[in-house]
Amino acid sequence: MSTFTEVPQAAPVAVFKLTADFREDSHPKKVNLGVGAYRTDDCQPWVLPVVKKVERMICEDQSLNHEYLPILGLPEFRSSASKIALGDDSPAIKEQRVGGVQSLGGTGALKIGAEFLRRWYNGTNNTATPVYVSAPTWENHNGVFSDAGFKDIRPYRYWDAARRGLDLTGFLEDMEKAPEHSIFVLHACAHNPTGTDPSQEEWKKIADVMKRKKLFVFFDSAYQGFASGSLEKDAWAIRFFVSEGLELFCAQSFSKNFGLYNERVGNLTVVAKDGDNLNRVLSQMEKIVRTIWSNPPSQGARIVAKTLTSPELFAEWQGNVKTMADRVLLMRSELKSKLLAMTTPGTWEHITQQIGMFSFTGLNPKQVEYMIKEKHIYLMASGRINMCGLTTKNIDYVAESIHEAVSKVQ
Amino acid sequence: MRAFLDTPAVPPTQQARLLAAFSRDAHPDRVYLAGGEHLNEEGKPTIPPIVSQIKQQMGTDPTLIPEYPSALGLPEFSRRATELALGRESRAITENRVLGVQTVGGAGAVRLGAELLRRWYDASSSWRGPVLLSSPCDESLAEILEAAGIGELRQYQFWDAERCGLCVEKLLEDLKECPEQSVIVLSASAHYPTGVDLSQEDWKRVSEVMLMRRHFPFFLMPAQGMCKGDIDQDAWPVRHCVSLGMELLCAQSFSHNFGLYGDRVGHLLCVLRENSLLLAVQSQAEKLVRTLWSCPSVGGAHVVATVLGNPAHFVEWQAGIRGAVERCMLVRESLREKLRLLGSTGQWDHLIKQGGLYCSTGLNDQQVEFLAKRRHVYILPNGCLNISAINSRNLDYVAESIHMALTSPF
Numbered sequence: 001m002s003t004f005t006e007v008p009q010a011a012p013v014a015v016f017k018l019t020a021d022f023r024e025d026s027h028p029k030k031v032n033l034g035v036g037a038y039r040t041d042d043c044q045p046w047v048l049p050v051v052k053k054v055e056r057m058i059c060e061d062q063s064l065n066h067e068y069l070p071i072l073g074l075p076e077f078r079s080s081a082s083k084i085a086l087g088d089d090s091p092a093i094k095e096q097r098v099g100g101v102q103s104l105g106g107t108g109a110l111k112i113g114a115e116f117l118r119r120w121y122n123g124t125n126n127t128a129t130p131v132y133v134s135a136p137t138w139e140n141h142n143g144v145f146s147d148a149g150f151k152d153i154r155p156y157r158y159w160d161a162a163r164r165g166l167d168l169t170g171f172l173e174d175m176e177k178a179p180e181h182s183i184f185v186l187h188a189c190a191h192n193p194t195g196t197d198p199s200q201e202e203w204k205k206i207a208d209v210m211k212r213k214k215l216f217v218f219f220d221s222a223y224q225g226f227a228s229g230s231l232e233k234d235a236w237a238i239r240f241f242v243s244e245g246l247e248l249f250c251a252q253s254f255s256k257n258f259g260l261y262n263e264r265v266g267n268l269t270v271v272a273k274d275g276d277n278l279n280r281v282l283s284q285m286e287k288i289v290r291t292i293w294s295n296p297p298s299q300g301a302r303i304v305a306k307t308l309t310s311p312e313l314f315a316e317w318q319g320n321v322k323t324m325a326d327r328v329l330l331m332r333s334e335l336k337s338k339l340l341a342m343t344t345p346g347t348w349e350h351i352t353q354q355i356g357m358f359s360f361t362g363l364n365p366k367q368v369e370y371m372i373k374e375k376h377i378y379l380m381a382s383g384r385i386n387m388c389g390l391t392t393k394n395i396d397y398v399a400e401s402i403h404e405a406v407s408k409v410q
Numbered sequence: 411m412r413a414f415l416d417t418p419a420v421p422p423t424q425q426a427r428l429l430a431a432f433s434r435d436a437h438p439d440r441v442y443l444a445g446g447e448h449l450n451e452e453g454k455p456t457i458p459p460i461v462s463q464i465k466q467q468m469g470t471d472p473t474l475i476p477e478y479p480s481a482l483g484l485p486e487f488s489r490r491a492t493e494l495a496l497g498r499e500s501r502a503i504t505e506n507r508v509l510g511v512q513t514v515g516g517a518g519a520v521r522l523g524a525e526l527l528r529r530w531y532d533a534s535s536s537w538r539g540p541v542l543l544s545s546p547c548d549e550s551l552a553e554i555l556e557a558a559g560i561g562e563l564r565q566y567q568f569w570d571a572e573r574c575g576l577c578v579e580k581l582l583e584d585l586k587e588c589p590e591q592s593v594i595v596l597s598a599s600a601h602y603p604t605g606v607d608l609s610q611e612d613w614k615r616v617s618e619v620m621l622m623r624r625h626f627p628f629f630l631m632p633a634q635g636m637c638k639g640d641i642d643q644d645a646w647p648v649r650h651c652v653s654l655g656m657e658l659l660c661a662q663s664f665s666h667n668f669g670l671y672g673d674r675v676g677h678l679l680c681v682l683r684e685n686s687l688l689l690a691v692q693s694q695a696e697k698l699v700r701t702l703w704s705c706p707s708v709g710g711a712h713v714v715a716t717v718l719g720n721p722a723h724f725v726e727w728q729a730g731i732r733g734a735v736e737r738c739m740l741v742r743e744s745l746r747e748k749l750r751l752l753g754s755t756g757q758w759d760h761l762i763k764q765g766g767l768y769c770s771t772g773l774n775d776q777q778v779e780f781l782a783k784r785r786h787v788y789i790l791p792n793g794c795l796n797i798s799a800i801n802s803r804n805l806d807y808v809a810e811s812i813h814m815a816l817t818s819p820f
Contacts, residue, residue, distance in 0.1 A: 001683075002683040002684055002687055003530075003531060003626060003657050003683075004533075004657070004687050004690070005533075006533030007530045007690045007691050007694055008690060009689060009690045009693050010693035010696065010697040013700065035478070037477045037478060045476045046476065051476075055469055056470055059465070059469025066454070066455045066457060066669060066672060067447050067671050067672065068447065068665075068671045104514060104707070105703065105705075107704035108702075108704070111701065111702060115557075120416070121413060121414075124416075140700060140701065143697075143700055144701045146701075147698075147701040147702075148701075247413045247414065255478075259476040260476065261477050261478045262474060262475075262476060262477065262478065262479050262705075262708040262709075263709060264514075264703065264704075264705070264706065264707040272414055273412065273413075273414070277414040277415065277417070279419065280414065280417045280418065281414050281417055283419045284417060284418075284419075284420055286420065287553070288557070290550055290553060291521065291553050291556075291557035291558075292514075292517070292518065292521055292554075292557070292702060292703070293514035293517055293521075293674060293703065294514075294515055294517035294518075294550070294674075295515075296514075296674065297514070297672065297674040297709070297710070298673065299707065299709045
């Protein structure tokens with residue numbers, strides 16, 4: 001008799017199953033528009049040239065310390081990562097009320113933040129505090145907060161399927177109705193999966209309600225620089241909220257904008273009212289870190305820190321990021337023009353209005369099934385596609401296939 | 411804004427206070443013997459030469475593709491880590507009933523194992539323990555288990571301070587008396603912080619009781635190969651339990667035996683009774699990983715897989731760690747000899763009977779404090795110290811200091 005006899009099979013994660021199915025497919029024209037990772041025009045993963053350069057520098061640096069990192073991570077990484085989110089001249093940083101916790105990617109940062117909030121926010125161990133995530137959102141948001149102990153995870157209206165845009169009215173209403181002190185998970189830019197972000201004016205309205213209703217802001221920032229090609233633009237919302245005097249968390253990932261998917265580089269930026277608050281919070285977070293990974297991996301953090309703190313390398317990195325962002329923008333505009341040229345039924349403005357890696361095409365589940373089964377083009381049932389999966393070589397095929405799917409399948 | 415006003419500060423850990431006191435100590439002879447890394451003669455973390463070599467090669471010619479690894483980590487690493495622990499010929503491996511998951515260091519392996527147990531040890535009810543830890547043990551173990559939701563923690567007697575040795579009879583008694591089907595955390599070798607391990611005869615008696623009481627072993631193997639200088643001997647207890655048909659968990663760390671402290675390379679083994687359960691348990695482990703850290707960082711695991719997977723590298727690696735172990739054994743012998751020459755009464759044989767990174771001196775609280783305050787020698791509060799931090803430059807001073815601590819009147 002096994003201890004584990006009763007253990008049921010857990011459902012596979014949809015996006016990984018999609019990739020697994022794609023791998024098994026032998027069709028010569030197959031296209032994977034599923035998983036969120038950057039691909040070049042040759043459909044290859046891309047090691048950023050600046051990363052390659054910095055890795056070599058690190059390798060040759062004999063002075064490097066091979067000990068455990070401090071529990072909260074590499075100090076120069078933490079400060080430069082928070083700086084990139086909040087801006088060089090951030091008053092909050094000057095006032096010494098900003099801190100960072102180096103984490104295992106964006107997921108790790110969310111985890112630390114969620115675990116902290118469950119223990120110490122809105123009372124002690126208050127698992128009833130509502131946590132609001134956008135409808136739809138990255139599916140792991142639910143998992144991270146629920147495993148941290150939160151019992152009440154609710155959607156806030158976000159995507160308007162009919163208009164294929166942001167449901168700002170619904171969003172604002174849900175915030176107004178939310179109990180005070182509820183936690184709101186906001187996507188800083190390049191919303192996953194819709195690619196639809198609030199405009200600056202819309203962010204201002206959102207911030208206003210957050211303040212008034214005393215809601216807690218938890219930003220998820222996985223695409224800074226990658227979305228528009230501009231670091232400042234992609235961090236505008238975070239910086240605006242900070243300038244409005246809000247305390248907040250921001251889970252940063254450097255997986256996409258540094259191509260460091262497999263080194264797990266993330267940072268939880270904490271903006272507190274003052275240094276004293278900050279220190280108490282960080283001390284609790286340190287305790288939480290000790291119970292999960294004890295201290296974080298050094299390699300990725302070293303690469304990012306070195307790059308962000310050297311003007312030359314920083315400029316080179318910005319160039320690399322822009323290269324990725326530009327390719328995505330190009331694929332967006334090409335896809336749209338091809339669909340328009342074929343007079344594919346429906347409107348396709350959203351393809352270029354949306355931003356970042358993902359696009360909510362508007363294809364319904366039947367049409368998605370058609371795409372996968374008949375055309376061997378793999379995308380999420382929600383109609384989400386990863387623009388990085390498009391290349392100059394496959395874009396015609398994809399556009400034609402969408403045209404077919406939309407025309408033939410209702 | 412007042413989100414964190416009520417968050418209490420965490421007082422610094424014993425380790426942190428000790429390190430802080432050492433940092434403030436300006437005495438030229440100060441010695442820190444409470445650290446977590448295995449140090450070489452020069453006082454730097456021990457890195458087997460082959461590891462440095464492989465790291466160099468990888469730094470200049472990275473073969474790793476920048477994309478997300480599986481939640482379970484690198485398959486090749488997992489395979490080698492499993493073989494290392496259980497022996498390539500292990501029935502459990504050939505019968506394909508071992509789950510291996512790459513984790514973020516040994517701490518990550520303990521956390522994942524704890525989460526797995528908490529959810530699935532008794533699938534029909536909400537199991538919270540009991541889990542038994544050795545007395546003494548690594549303080550962070552209790553923290554990790556509690557964070558995973560395991561509410562019932564107990565201790566089994568292990569270290570007899572008076573005799574400076576194991577109290578096997580009391581250990582067996584505790585195992586017989588605790589509730590059936592308890593989870594027992596056992597150190598396969600290189601026990602922290604005492605450095606004292608059970609003999610093979612002891613293990614046979616322990617495993618008999620474990621079987622009789624249907625207890626579940628959760629092994630810790632923090633430094634395979636670094637205890638007795640022999641990877642098979644260090645893993646013997648785990649292999650013995652497997653040969654008895656037991657199911658078990660084993661948390662492995664590659665920090666010490668590969669000098670990969672900053673890389674956070676860990677591995678959780680789960681040996682099941684039947685192969686039919688493997689996929690279900692694996693799927694649940696994957697699900698748990700997704701909300702802990704999503705997937706691990708690969709650099710360090712890649713190094714380990716490369717070394718363990720190449721016969722020539724493997725031999726070199728073993729020689730490297732054997733060298734490090736021999737140096738520690740020499741330090742132990744030298745320390746014992748010096749203490750004898752200084753006229754220290756009492757037995758110091760236990761110094762050479764123990765193995766691994768740590769050793770217990772039998773010093774009491776006052777004596778430990780004397781060492782720090784009057785001699786600027788910092789050891790762990792329970793009288794244990796990191797033997798590798800002693801070298802030819804500080805050996806005399808340390809021996810004298812211990813002697814003085816023992817002979818000074820209080």
